[in-house]
Amino acid sequence: MQPSRIGFVWAFAALLSLAIPAQEAAAPPVAKDPQGKDDIRSEAEGDRSSRLTLKLKDRDLRDVVNSIKRKANANIIMDPGIEAAVTIDLQDVPWRHALSLIAEQAGCVVTEAQGGVLKVEKPPRVYFAFENTDIQKVIDTIGKISGANIIVAPEVKGTITVRLKNIPWRDALDAAVKTLGFVVVEEERGILRVVPPSNIEQDLEAAAIQLRFVRPSSMLVPFIASQYVRDLRDMQPQQQGQVPFTLLGTLRSMITPEVGRLEYVKETNVIMVKDTRPVVESVKRTIAMIDIEPAQIQLDVRFVTTSNEDVLDYGISPGGNGWSASLGLGQIPTSLPFDLGTGGWDDRIIASDGRSGPNAEGGNAGLTTIPNVVFGALNFQQVTATMRLLKKDSRSEIMQSPSVTALDHETATIFVGEAVRYAQARVEQGQAGGLLLALEEGDESPVNVGFQLLATPHVVPGTDKVIMQVVPQRTSLTGTGTSSTAPAGFDVFSVGGGGQTGQIALPRVASSTLATTVLLPSGYTAVLGGLKSKSESETVTQLPLLGDIPLLGYLFKNRTKQQTTSTLLVFITPQVIRSVEDVDASVQRALQERMQDHRAGMAQQRDAIFGRSN
DSSP states (O other): OHHHHHHHHHOOOHHHHHOOOOOOOOOOOEETTTTTOOOEEETTTTTOOOOEEEEEEEEEEHHHHHHHHHTOOOEEEEETTOEEEEEEEEEEHHHHHHHHHHHHHHTTTEEGGGGGGGGEEEOEEEEEEEEEEEEEHHHHHHHHHHHEEEOOOOOOOOOEEEEEEEEHHHHHHHHHHTTTTTTEEEGGOOEEHHHHHHHHHHHHEEEEEOOOOOOOOOSSSOOOOOOOOGGGGGSSOOOOOOOOOOOHHHHTTTOOOOOOEEETTTTEEEEEEEEHHHHHHHHHHHHHHOOOOEEEEEEEEEEEEEEEEEEEEEEEEEOOOOOEEEEESSSOOOOEEEEEETHHHHHSSSTTTTSSTOOOSSSSTTTTOOOOOOOOOOOOOOOEEEEEEEEEEEEEEEEOOOEEEEEOOOOOOEEEEEEEEEEEEEEETTTSEEEEEEEEETTOOEEEEEEEEEEEEEETTTSSSEEEEEEEEEEOOOOOOOSSSSSSBEEEEEEEEEEEEEEEEEEEEEEOOOEEEEEETTTTOOOEEEEEEEEEEEEEEEEEGGSTTTTTTGGGGGEEEEEEEEEEEEEEEEEEEEEEHHHHHHHHHHHHHHHHHHHHHHHHHHHOOOOOOO
């Protein structure tokens, strides 16, 4: 039954290994022209803050715009009928700036419509010159050239001198009216109104802007308890009813003083704004730029502790209790310190010719016999000597590998372990005036034993690099208790005095904490920190006096040398996740690691049953 079950497990593992492809190191995404030439590169494809490197020669504008659209994950449309070729060489520039430069080279402009949609269009350009001409005539000329719908308020008056050459008509209109202090307001259906600034303040517009990804800071704050880390957020108290939302301060600074108003609805995450149309549009553009889907970062941390203990024991060891000689009742009699029949004092005790003495037998002189009584014996049977030539090499490795996924700029924590409670002693005065010993839960109870990771990742805009604030902490109990009063990890202490004494068990805690900020590319592994400690000890055991004899003393001496080396290493690997494909790749990596561990376990079971194969 057992071999068939093992065969089934091996078959299942083989099927899974075929279903999970091996992961290869992915190269930076590259856009290619139809001939296969590399022309557009981006470190962070799909990021709205991507930076591009372009090397284009006679490339179709529409193909280039579509490539930028994919790499920046932006909504870009083009007017039909635009046909142009561009040649440009740019190194590491923001995609929005690169799009404007490419459009400018093709005689186009990039405008922003509602909802953050960018439009590449080729507007008519103006070539004219006016000297001391009425502003309304200049506006009318621009309207005829562009075909735009323009309404001019009666208050718009004045003369202006204009000389323009090859300028988009909208830029010419804005520059002309601003010269005399007027503004252009864009209404629905593309209607333009030229009015004085005072008229704008009379036409207030209200809008409700839904926030998608940006939200106030959560009231649940991850933290780590350590004397080496301090959380400053608790030192910044909020007033009652105040929302910790820094975006509101930025938007309120854009509102027209004493005219506009901006409020935030927390329940629906909506910004309510009422102001002039240009201000409202400016607020919308700002929110569209900020309220974008954030990246996620998966952090894999490995906390490795290794210990190597070398012990060299050599020499002649007399045992744990040393050399010993004992005096006892044996079966071998001796005349020491007695000499029977010589008339000494010992004959009075043992025997005499006159049948005197407590142990005398027989009635004839000189016929005294020795009874079956042992008077003294020297016993060397318990003396043992062992020659020790021992080399001991002990290695151990403890590895903890937590993994946590966090949003960009958000703090996350993971704790794996248990909470251990303990008591403390308190002495108080009783009703009769005596001292009583009371037990209560410790002030710092419970002790969290295990591993905790606190991390705050920040993706560098336009790249796959991550700035991380990382705090890994490992805590364990190291007490030497082995009884029911003091279990493993605890030590026993005596408390009280006089007639009120007792014992109490308290934990002994060993902790390793690291707090740092690092910069690391996505998918790369860095060593956050390491600690290597080395200790040496030597113990000499010898027989007194004999062990000090030159050369011969080695027969009565034992020497033990012990060397212990401990190493602590902390590794971290961030992985930026921006798309569904990145999520799928992360799951595949996790399954592959699991399969590798499974194969290693199966190999150990196979070797244990069938033996190791060469």
